[in-house]
Amino acid sequence: MKKITFLFMMFLLAMVGETFAQGTVTGIVFDSESNGPLPGANILEVRTSNGTSTDFDGKFSIKVTNPTGMINISYVGFGSKNVAYDVTNGDQDLGTISLSLDNSLEEIVIVGTGVVDLAEDRKTPVAVSTIRASEIQEKAVGNVELPDAIKSTPSVFVSNQTGFGDGALFVRGFDDTNTAILLNGQPINSQEDGRVFWSNWAGISDIANAIQVQRGLGSSKLAISSVGGTVNIVMKAANRTRGGYARFLGGNDSYSKGTLAYDTGMNDKGWAFSVLVDYWQAHRKWAEGTYGQGQNYFFAAGYKPNDTHAFNFLITGAPQSHGQRFSQRNTERFDANSRFNENWGYSEDFNPAANAGNGQYTSKVDSERANYYHKPVANLNWDWNISEKSQLSSVLYASWGRGGSVGPRGARAQRTEDPDGDGPLIGQIDFYNTEQENLAIAGGIGGGRTGYIRRNSVNNHQWYGLISNFNTELTEKISWNVGVDFRLYRGDHFRQITDFHGLQGWEDDRPDGGVVTEAYDSNPWAALFNFADEDQRIDYDYSENINYQGVFSQIEYAGDKFSAFFQGAVSNQSYVREGRFIDEGLGKSDQLNKVGYNLKGGVGYTINDSNTLYLNAGYYSRQPFLDNVFQNIRSSNDLVQPEVDNEDITGVEAGYRFRAGRFNLDFNAYYTNWDNRVILSTGRVDLNPVPTPDEDDDILVNVFDRGVNQIHVGAEVEFRYKATDWLDFKGYVSGGSWRFNGTTQKEQYNDDTNELVSSESNLNLSGVKVDVAPQFTSGFGVRAKVIAGLSVDGNIDYYAQQYLDDPETRGLQTRNIGTIKPYSLTDLGLTYDFKFDTQSLVFRANAYNVFDEVRAQATNDFGFIYTNGITFNASIRYKF
Incomplete structure (x- = not known):
């Protein structure tokens, strides 16, 4: 007791x-x-x-x-x-x-501060725009992709191609193959061709703390493929504050998405954990047949044992599949129905358990053109505060991409009749009658132009990398850093069959003459481990190995009025191709090594607290993409002759910053000279001199334009004005002149035989305008707090001077045929935030392109690309 x-x-x-x-x-x-x-x-x-x-x-x-x-x-x-x-x-x-207002993003970068190249880390200014987490999560979630968060910034254009994640990003007239996209400081552009597939990053908008668009030379220290600029996506780490949220979002065309997230906060032993999962689906995005479905997962574990060391591990991925609207050749059909998509139709699924066990067929939307992919990404950050003046920051990262694209092979699919009844068979794909034709083939074995199948163009890869940066303060005003950038990459590319459409097998598509009998699902989860063995692959089968080693360094002087920096990097990149099909491409190629480097520097002068001037200049010697090195990357180990040299990029930019209380203004002017560029494209050539309506005798050719010179000059103005504590304005104007200059060497190779079809020297391109993006853009935005908890916002973006090339000759010659009529896109949003105690309930609604402006937006090798019509979504978010 x-x-x-x-x-x-x-x-x-x-x-x-x-x-x-x-x-x-x-x-x-x-x-x-x-x-x-x-x-x-x-x-x-x-x-x-x-x-x-x-x-x-x-x-x-x-x-x-x-x-x-x-x-x-x-x-x-x-x-x-x-x-x-x-x-x-x-x-x-x-x-x-x-x-006090602080342009720095330091407060949201918990780890990796030494490898996340933010503009604020350098005192000498650059042309930069920053979009923060609140705006990203408002405007770039659900049925709108991450690039849309940055479309209302100077010299940025987002091509909203229909199909979830199929959009394209352009900065100062350069596409994403020539704009460095970084995720927490690590490059995510494809090692092979520089492309960025936004569908692989569908979940980033939910876990992004900020996006920083550094136009032109930027502040990145890596020897990266940056011509137009650098887009640095700052991803969240394990959060130090405890809390979470649940959100449901719905949108047009039956779009729905549910999200759960929770942060444990940091405990007394220095550990913190964060997790997020969500699921989304829709029967279409905008155009017919553009269905989509996917998930997103994120897990992070942070550990801070003391004030000297901090660690963070994360893994994230966004498996998805979606139907696509490829560029459309039939403009008349599009004019009759802006949602028209020539790439889809109805197919049938058989459920043997339905209809009291008698089985039943049900129709479903299916697409001849689709994409599926799963790209888990993991990284481990370590920040070491060696002393008050010295820090070491490192990130070890890896990604494993699995998936590919769906497309047709063999004979053309049957189509339904024109709904108007006054034209040829240009309706939707008729999968049922196509299958009936396959079933009538003797023996059930197709091949060549006999029978119709759908194939997957598989693009698997493994990518491992290490970035490490040491920074120290040599004096009170001079800082110096040095770092390394290592990358190991292997890509495996082949085709496999995903649907036989009634056939029993497929022949004449392998060098050994074998018959392929297995099909593989176009499923992003199954794609991780279930893909074709070598004896079940068709058309092509090869691998690429790219190794990269880079060293970079920067020194900066930052005084009270004057600042200056000098930066340099050197890298070696090796290429090896390994072929498994066709005699010309068997085995491993010789290893090709290319050394590249960059040098850039700048000065800044602060006149007073409100006015700052700066001038930056740089030179890049950039290694060519692997796809430009070989004559035919699908079937040949032969290098293009003469050997492709490095590309030369020279950039100069000047700027002025004005800061006065509630008003900020930035002015930038730039000049970029891109010389010795290689442009690889595809096209069709009719070798039959006798005109014929049958296009099947055309051959597919790979087109190399070599020694191309582009000159991009322009100016940008951006402002923000906080009129009152309840009213904010922002706006921008950017104009440029982007054109080709001088002559080029053009060669065309037969895609099947690799034989040289034609060669043309001294092809004059002077005066031809670059057609990928509008050369004049402007925009205006406003945000107003109406009453307690209620705010509204809107943006209007105007586009003009976008040149067009003829899609029938694109890839064979570069000539402008006119411009797209100027147009504007208007977006509106509403937020109501109801707070109670430590929790909140937030309602958000968005309407994009509210005036339903639908028009041809660009051209590519296959036809026209169109804007989406009005798109909307709304969400309810409970934060606890």
């Missing part, structure tokens, strides 16, 4: 001690410039996971776990602040706490 009494008394004393140890701290957080409240600011008791956030009026209340200590107050876009408290003698009201 005495022991029980003793234990009870000890328990009471502990409870009393705990009670005395705790207290409540309150306060109000304000914007120092607008003198308005900051709703949603993070409040964290330092060295604990105890946290809360401010309500709509900027007020907070937190029950602290220690009698004295510090609370950290932070808000994205503002400098954080530590404030001491003391509740020894009771609760404490800290009163009004003001935060």
Whole structure:
């Protein structure tokens, strides 16, 4: 009994001690410039996971776990602040706490600060625009892809091709193959051709803390393939603050998406964990037949054992599949129905258990053109604060891409009649009658032009890399850093059959004459492990090995008025092709090594607190893409002769910054000379001199334009104005002149035989305009807080001077045929944030292209690309 009494008394004393140890701290957080409240600011008791956030009026209340200590107050876009408290003698009201605007993103980069190349890390300015997490999660979620978050910035154009994740991004007239896309500082452009497939990154908008668009030379230290600029996506790490959210989002054409996320916060042992999962689906995006389905997962574990070291591990992926609307050749059909898509039709699934066990066929939307992919990405960050002046930051990363694209092979599919009844068979694909034709083939074996199948063009890869950067302050005004960038890449490319459409096998498509009998699902999860063995592959089968080793360094002087930097990098890249089909491409090719480098420097001068001038210049010697090195990457180990040289890029830019309280303005002017460029394209050539309506005698050719010179000059203005604490404006204007210059060597190779079809020297391109993006853009945006918790926003973007090439001759010659009529796209949004205690319920609605502006937007090798019509979504998010 005495022991029980003793234990009870000890328990009471502990409870009393705990009670005395705790207290409540309150306060109000304000914007120092607008003198308005900051709703949603993070409040964290330092060295604990105890946290809360401010309500709509900027007020907070937190029950602290220690009698004295510090609370950290932070808000994205503002400098954080530590404030001491003391509740020894009771609760404490800290009163009004003001935060100042801070263009730095330091507060959201928890790990990897040395390898995430943010513009703020360098004092000498660059042309940059930053989009923060709140805007990304408002405008680039659901049935709108990540690039749409940055479309309202100078010299940026997003081509909204129909099909989930099929959009394209252009910066200063350069596509994403020539714009470096970085994820937490690591490159994600394809090692083979520089392309970025946004469908592989469908979940990034949910886990992105910020996107920074550095146009032109930028601040990146890597020797990367950056001509137009650098887009750095800052991904979240394991969050230090405890909390989570659940969200449901719905949109047009039956789009639906559900998301769950939770952060444990950092415990007293320095561990923190974050997790996010979601699922989405839709029967179409905009055009007919563009169905889609996918998931997103994210897991991060952070560990901070002390103030010297910090670690973060994460893995994320976004498996997806979607139907596509390839570029459309039939403009008349499109004019009659803007949702028309010539690439889809209805197929039938047989369910043997239906209809009381008698089985039943059900029709479903199916596409001749589709994409499926799964690209898990993992990385491990380590930040080491060696001393007050020196830091080492490293990231070890890996990705494993599995999947490919679906397309037709063999005879052409049957089509339904023209719905108008006054034209040829240009309706939808008739999968049923196509299968009936296959079933009538003797022996059930197709091949060549006999029978119709759908194939998967498989693009698997393994990619491993290491980036490490050491930074030190040599003096109070001089800093220096040096780092390494290593990459190991292997890509495996082949074709396999995904649907025989009634056939029993497929022949005449392998060098050994074998008959292929197995089909493989176009499923992103199955694609991880289930793909064709070598004896079941068709058309082509090869691998590519690319190894990259780079070293970079930068030194910067930053005085009170004057700043200057000099930066250099050198890299070696090796290429090896390994073929398994066709005599010319069997075995491994010889290894080709190319050395590249870049040099850039700049100066900045701060006239006063409001005015800054800068001038930057740089030169790149960039290694060619692997796809440009070989005569025919699908079937030949032979290098293009003479050997492809490095591309030469020279850039100069000047700028002016104005900062005065509520108003910010940036002006940039640029000149980019891209010389010795190689352009690889495809086309068709009719070798029959006698005109014939039958196009089947055309041959597919690979076209090499060599020694191409492009000159891009332009200017940009961007401003932001916080008129009051409830009204914000922003806008931009950018104009350029992007053109080809001089002559080029054009060669055409037969895609099947690799034979040279034609060669033309001194082909004059002077004066031909670059046609990939509009050369004049402007935009205006506004955000207004209507009442407590309710805000509305809108953007209008205007596009003009976009040149067109003829899709029938594109790839065979480059000539402008006119311009696209200028047009504008208007987006509107509404947010209602209802806060209660430490939780909130947020409703968000978006309408994109509200005036339903649908038109031809660009051309490519196959036809016209069109804009989407009006698109909308709405979500409800519960944050706890």
